[in-house]
Amino acid sequence: MIGRLLGTVADKQAPDLLIDINGVGYEVQLPLTSFYELPDVGQTATVYTHFVVREDAQLLYGFISKQERALFRLLIKANGVGPKLALTILSGLTAEQFVQCVEHDDITTLVKLPGVGKKTAERLLIEMRDRIKELNMTPSSERAIGGMTTRPLIQANGMDDAISALVSLGYTPQQAQKAVKSVYSEGDDSEVVIRNALKSML
Structure with missing residues (x-):
């Protein structure tokens, strides 16, 4: 089991990270809430990981905090929720926001996430009600990256990068384009565009 990477x-390229450790590059997928907090290319980062082995692939999912990884592991135990959907949920909502949805039976917010229909949302609220008690929802005491400020994801083309990131998370190209165009301003980097686009759809 690979539990942590430091490199x-x-x-x-949202939501994918390539982290170099002694000349070996590890490909890791992160929820956007964690991806936002990565430092610039060339800088050192630590991510807590969850390793998934399938017949056709070996996949690494990464998180900025142990708390986010713990919630991911609880989500994939839920009926009908795989790693991809769990990643999408944690890209649209922070761990704290998801817990609030569960505590307040907020099905309306959950069904706005791609891949989460009414039945899935209802099942999540029921199954996660007891499980979230395992989480210690204290302020981010286990942040894996310290001494850094939030930086732009990609400087090149904020609109195209944002659309690509949203599509990779399960939104249709039409949904992604509509949301991005509704919030994009000239010169915005992709981090700002993605954040605002996600907010506009929730």
């Missing part, structure tokens, strides 16, 4: 950010 140099070699490349990043």
Whole structure:
């Protein structure tokens, strides 16, 4: 089991991270809430990981805090929720926001996430009600990256990068384009665009 990676950010394109550790590059997928907090390419980062082995692939999912990883692991135990959907849920909602949804039976917010229909949302609220008690929802005391400020995801084309990131999370190209165009302003980097687009759809 690979539980943590400490290395140099070699490349990043939401939601994918390539982290170099002694010359070996590990490909890791992160929820956007964690991806936002990665440092620039060339800087050192630590991510807590969950390793998934399938017949056709070996996948690493990464998180900025142990708390976010713990919630991911609880989500994939829920009936009908796989790693991809769990990643999408944690990209649209922070761990704290998801817990609030469960505590307040907020099905309306959950069904706005791609891949989460009414039945899935209802099942999540029921199954996660007891499980979230396992989480210690204290302020981010286990942040894996310290001494850094939030930086732009990609500087090149904020609109195209944002659309690509949203599509990779399960939104249709039409949904992604509509949301991005509704919030995009000239010069915005992709982090700002993605954040605002996600907010506009919730």
